[in-house]
Amino acid sequence: MYFSVMKSTPLIAHFETYLPFEEVEISLIESRISRRKLKRREHLLVNGDICRHYTFVVKGVLRLYGIDPSGKEHNILFAAENDWIYDITSFHEAKPGESNIQAIEPSEVIQIAQQDLYHLYVNIPKLDRVFKVITEEKYVELQNRVFQNISSTAQQRYTYFYEKYPNLATRLPNTQIASYLGITPEFLSMIRKEMVQGKTKK
Template identity: 60%
Template sequence: MEALIKHFKKYIPLDDEQLKLIESRIVKRKIKRRQMILQEGFVCKHYSFVTQGLFRMYGVDDKGFEHNIQFAAEGDWIADLGSFHSKKQSKLFIEALEPSEIIQIEQKDLYFLYLNVLKLDRVFKVTIENKFIELQDRVLQTFSSTAEQRYLSFLEHYANLASRLPNTHIASYLGITPEFLSKIRKNLSTKS
């Protein structure tokens, strides 16, 4: 649990009573490689904090093709927030790409903690703001850069993830096919 407490304390101070309250409402889980912690058609019941391992969140289109929309590694939160808050069925999947460990909070417990640990709103505000900024950058890049530029930017920005991910998942995240990524990589290697 310590990783999560440490994460909270980066943003707000917590006294012992608050710590106990938080610890009573969170659950630690081990997740196997390939295991799903969210599947299409189910409500996303947990906000998950990754303490070990790597996840991807993806959607599946009309033709059955998967599209990665987010990765989450150590220190990241992951959930389908739309489903989590609205309690509507999710259209997304979250899958472990490595053997992993997470700390989960259920929706009702998070809402309880928001009421009883006053400044907790602040932690989640800052977290989601940072993710929003990142995502907005990605949207702009998608429309204003070539696939090659986006690939290079991914390598630079997520060097640690890139080395843990098969190219096929990177291609999906960039919105291109693995074949085309392969072409890009060949191009880059002959350039330099």
């Protein structure tokens, strides 16, 4: 087994959940990606940077967050194993963005630089289809979240998050979850207390 194959296997395996790839395509993809380790709290992108990479998470959890005019951070999304994270606006416009990407846990990622991705799109048109589907999947998740945000109480939103992402719900600090749900950590603490009391009362 070649080391280069070892290195990128998780990404190829991810692509192959969508479509099969030829050996020569796999080699081309592998020649255009790079691997990187991140310490806890290390930033991959900060406000004002241009996002020049698609980032695939091999191990760990990262967050994409924005900062509001008053300086508060708000989590837009989390990405754990086998998920993608990037500031899509900054990436496509190749302009400085307003988002930040940070490792919450020590993490390991695979990155594809912009020009490499475009090179891959040209040489492996199938990848247009794959990323079309990936983006559609992420669009669905986001639309469900918008529906939650406009139709539910904080308690319902937390329950939905807890049921949909049990892994993240137990793995992440509550401060991070509160920021994602759009509530204060204090109020999340209250919600959790009420939920536990509700259960034990039975």
